[in-house]
Amino acid sequence: MPHATTVTLTGHLMDTGILARVLDDVLEYGGDYLIEHLDVGRQHADESRALVRISAPDAELLERIVMRLQTHGANAVDPGTATLRPAPTDGVFPEDFYSTTNLRTYVRLDREWLPVDRAEMDCGLVVGERDGREGGRILVRTVPVSDVRAGEQVVCGAHGVRVEMPPTVARGDEEEFSFMSSAASSEKPQVVLVRQIAERMREVRAAGQKVLWVGGPAIVHTGAAPAMVRLVEAGYVDILFAGNALATHDIESALYGTSLGVDLAKGAGVPHGHEHHIRAINTIRRAGSIAAAVDSGVLTGGVMHAMVRAGKPFVLVGSVRDDGPLPDVHTDVLEGQRAMRAHLPDVGFAIMLATMLHAIATGNILPAAVPLVCVDINPATVTKLADRGSAQATGIVTDIGLFLEQLARELT
């Protein structure tokens, strides 16, 4: 294996298992490794530092391995400078484009390391023209493949790119958001977890950051909408990402007192849906938008009503299974993604409730530095989220209805 390079890793390598994952990935990709140096954190508060020489049968694979290792925060010891190539046509990257991680990223064109505007997985890095507004600095933008334009300069290969792990704290440290290190489990003391989440939300708000909520229709079906309304009114829901279903069933519930055939006040339900949801959608379509329906007095309760009243934004993105949909729903998913991205700056905490589709969609575009809690009664949702690269995700397997009731009680 003649092609080789050395990467460096710093942090809590031992007790987080990150070194093991790095070595694992090298072998997985068909490369090999040699640990050149390992300066171990002797005590659990100390950081470790490793130098690992990576070899691969060809240069292309070596570059791919190095890019891969960056998802764990490993950087080349000798990063060199970035190679730029123009995008061949609109919506297409050069073949060997650098594929981004969700970590804070820097690009070096000649001497200086330029910060990349934002962190998102599976995008390309586009190096822009010198921009007057930025005081003459060169802008490096994270761009999804659908948004690149022909001729834009795209970073290619792994050279000249560096990532930064979010600061983690060693296990056992008291200031830690301690459940963060736990895997998804239904066998955790849930009451304690709820208290920790409440505490974190208060801190985020105190720090002037935003709390992002991502929710599925089970919020309504489990009767948790009143608890969520209280949280909206108390100022703990700064932005809401959802699909047509959450908004529709919330509005259906406000208009008809039912949600997918469940009479919420009586607690008796039928397993099959009925036509109420499509009538609710038609009513809002006639009003023109959810906000218009609130203003005109057509919609007088529920989560969406509370968001409108509180002046808080929401992004609803459609899916192929939608009926209607509501007039506020982005039916083009790329436009929906763009609308979601526009709300991410200033988000300091994200909570995802009972939705696999929108949780993964948000996980895809969220920087690794934003703590993220995923709450679902189905362990698979949480596991899938973590498996897809949102390593900062904490899973809580619990009942949404009782969870939100408890959270609202802590915070309001």
Added chain:
Amino acid sequence: MPHATTVTLTGHLMDTGILARVLDDVLEYGGDYLIEHLDVGRQHADESRALVRISAPDAELLERIVMRLQTHGANAVDPGTATLRPAPTDGVFPEDFYSTTNLRTYVRLDREWLPVDRAEMDCGLVVGERDGREGGRILVRTVPVSDVRAGEQVVCGAHGVRVEMPPTVARGDEEEFSFMSSAASSEKPQVVLVRQIAERMREVRAAGQKVLWVGGPAIVHTGAAPAMVRLVEAGYVDILFAGNALATHDIESALYGTSLGVDLAKGAGVPHGHEHHIRAINTIRRAGSIAAAVDSGVLTGGVMHAMVRAGKPFVLVGSVRDDGPLPDVHTDVLEGQRAMRAHLPDVGFAIMLATMLHAIATGNILPAAVPLVCVDINPATVTKLADRGSAQATGIVTDIGLFLEQLARELT
């Protein structure tokens, strides 16, 4: 199909779907049917009455079908008198023994219908000697196959046996325990359900009946033990059925502050167990029993401690995966079943929490007339319980920790 008989069904046949199930079973067993008469409840408060002629290719199959239909409350129009045959040896029924349902049952030997002592599925009916204590009446006992003695007179075939459905109320009736008719679902307004269960427990206690709890170790792992302790102290836990695991982890938690490696106060957990549980078991074995450990001051907290202090009985039955076990655990499962049966009289309500094994075991011996709520985060547990014949089971798919917290808040 020359062999035929007619059965009768009474009750809310239409809106409960019971007639459909009866007809279904006839075909399933290879018989055929003819609806001779159907006097339909015209309104939903009215009862219906059906006469269905059942035919089968041979007499033995016909008898088996008729026995089967009794599990739905169908009785032969011309029941005849019971055939008795002696048990050939200890622990063996005659080949064509009548296999019981969990419904109130009567046996006719000549003219009179004799009530059977208790209702339990999959047992035999043993007709005893005239017994002085009962004022000269013949006793008919429900006996599991392991407990029958050679020579005892066992009811054989379907003749001379009649069952009685528990009084059900039509759907929509206000007095109904309304969620009873719902299938297992995680999409139900859980807060309302908790309130209904609390209400039912108060009624049962007011009526002088007992509340039976059946629990698994997740009660401890989810941090719900303090909530359950409050419910024990408030008098809402009259009997507890469990395995070695619930008691062990509860005691481990009281002695070491941990449960399967989960530090309950901090909310941080490790996925793997450790040796604390086997030390906890050893400690109680040295004390001689859980009660002795409470009396000697070794055990000072937790659910088992609260049960002992409140003077409430518990039955712990072992399983093949047990470590230890605790000295109170029945290691012989048949003896364990007998100990459980001895506590069933006066039970007016049963609640099963986070245990598939003990929930099914209890469902097996519980009369159909006792309402039963099964709470688990895993929908499969609830479904399995209902599938095995406990048709009165109501499933609630929710988080045990938050559920018990909420229930304790309602009741204490």
Added chain:
Amino acid sequence: MPHATTVTLTGHLMDTGILARVLDDVLEYGGDYLIEHLDVGRQHADESRALVRISAPDAELLERIVMRLQTHGANAVDPGTATLRPAPTDGVFPEDFYSTTNLRTYVRLDREWLPVDRAEMDCGLVVGERDGREGGRILVRTVPVSDVRAGEQVVCGAHGVRVEMPPTVARGDEEEFSFMSSAASSEKPQVVLVRQIAERMREVRAAGQKVLWVGGPAIVHTGAAPAMVRLVEAGYVDILFAGNALATHDIESALYGTSLGVDLAKGAGVPHGHEHHIRAINTIRRAGSIAAAVDSGVLTGGVMHAMVRAGKPFVLVGSVRDDGPLPDVHTDVLEGQRAMRAHLPDVGFAIMLATMLHAIATGNILPAAVPLVCVDINPATVTKLADRGSAQATGIVTDIGLFLEQLARELT
């Protein structure tokens, strides 16, 4: 309750439990019923006929109940003639629009019953101008709310609409596709089920109808793609509905030999994804389309390649969590739904594999008359599909990889 009307039901009311569901729904909606007449199928091959008088506190609710009962095949005895009202604006129905079922539907404007063009749930019925091509007959079209245009005449209320249940066969009948009546279960003899599905596919093909496949990416992850390729080549996959993920991972697997980090040949996998999928997408974007990539020799294997080679159509519809997406993907979900609808005529059988999103989306637009099998390792997918109105859905809880291997062995 002064407002009342009488509906009629015909079919296997007893052994299918349909009458129970009808009565249930009346109470659920807050109405009441009176069974005026019940002509019971005496034997299981006979059909039953019921006349049920429905009453409700107000006329609007009564109409809603009658519409609801049509989802079970119940029609008003005195249907009257349809009320038409113009759509107030584009994309909005009149308030009391008739909401469709997925059953064959007829509308009566004056005397004659006009057949509706196609069956789909939760749409409106638009009565068109006399159309020369149809020999002067008035066309009644099923239109989703997003596609209605201002001023189009829309059927309102429940009058003048009649539905037809698909012909069902009584339980136990030998010609029946017998597992159709079973609920989702992992405890079924899977080998027999596979054989029955193979048999049904052969029949559908022999009848000149089409087999529709709806698939998720687990087809690739479980290593089942080669089996599916054989089924495509053998002519058993006439149309494929999927999302970006199935096509992407299939193509990634063809280009890189991996699927979400799983090395398919060795059987060793890593739980986390990597950047191969985004490179695969970029490669196809550069080619212009999947077909172009096949034609230019870039893509030489996998399911999508086989579909292109066989000249069989596929519809890929995007979702908010997509990376890329592939150039063939409809990013607008309404356009995606329209593309799917265009392929439904002539579909005689639908099979859905390991996808909840696309299975529900297809279930939403599929007529009830098309048999539908849903195969997933997760019981919840199957249950959700049936709960949302696709009553004809049969669920099979099994492993996709072994299932397709077995099915390919039966059919090729």
Added chain:
Amino acid sequence: MPHATTVTLTGHLMDTGILARVLDDVLEYGGDYLIEHLDVGRQHADESRALVRISAPDAELLERIVMRLQTHGANAVDPGTATLRPAPTDGVFPEDFYSTTNLRTYVRLDREWLPVDRAEMDCGLVVGERDGREGGRILVRTVPVSDVRAGEQVVCGAHGVRVEMPPTVARGDEEEFSFMSSAASSEKPQVVLVRQIAERMREVRAAGQKVLWVGGPAIVHTGAAPAMVRLVEAGYVDILFAGNALATHDIESALYGTSLGVDLAKGAGVPHGHEHHIRAINTIRRAGSIAAAVDSGVLTGGVMHAMVRAGKPFVLVGSVRDDGPLPDVHTDVLEGQRAMRAHLPDVGFAIMLATMLHAIATGNILPAAVPLVCVDINPATVTKLADRGSAQATGIVTDIGLFLEQLARELT
């Protein structure tokens, strides 16, 4: 923290993540660590060696931590000699007894390291009298708490005990049973996994070792019994551990052609059970045993019949939910565990199918050196097994019916 000791670890510490787990556990127990020395395997084939100094606030906790670390293969650098204390009464260990791991273990009384007779978790070590049969060597036995007798000498504390990790192979090595390192997942190429298991079974048989099967009733419900019969006949099932349910439903199926109401030949099933199983049990009870029923011609097919015919042993252990049970079932769970232990010598491979209870029970008593595959359609079963200490467990989430069909095809 004045109390401290140093432990040593050897093996593939980096790429298996074992060092991370060791450090994690130290903190979890409330101790602290200092990595004194780390001689890292530079390449992935090399072993690493670590010296870690463990400190704790008191001597007792330090001993507990050292015992805990032994479950990961860590041994004290200066192990000292074992402390022995007599068991205070029958069935009770001394308070500070050494709690065993499932690793190969050695005890040092003065100079020499004595091998312990067998490896099992959560037991004590009893040092026996000099035993003539062993050539005068002192025997050290692994004894469950229920089996210790008053006065027997029990190893206490962590001194003088050493464990040995089973030889593992580095990731990526070609000879490795490669899927062993994968976590439970339904998204694996199942066909490849089946082939690997078949290969492993052939090797174990060729080496003169035994294949242990542990099975649940779903083997019968999924129609997989014929495939398993072929595997029994081909000599791949040396021992079977199960409960009453597998044997009962297998025998019910042989006698009545049904299993829990599923007609296996037709593929149509009903979700509820019926009385066939209790009749099947009664029939075998009358025969005296399963073997007697085979000999007398009462039982002529199925898995249990095949085991009897092949002269292969089985251990059936009862549970509290059993009906009957069959006469071969151990109703005392401790006797059942003893019977299972007696069959473990010579087991070279264990496969667990669709049973959580018996899989965990077997995992509890199985040495870590025996490879173990757990197959279930429910991911939770596999996860639970691994969580309870059976780290060598490999999970396969798949359909039992199709899995056994495929395995039988590979092996017969």
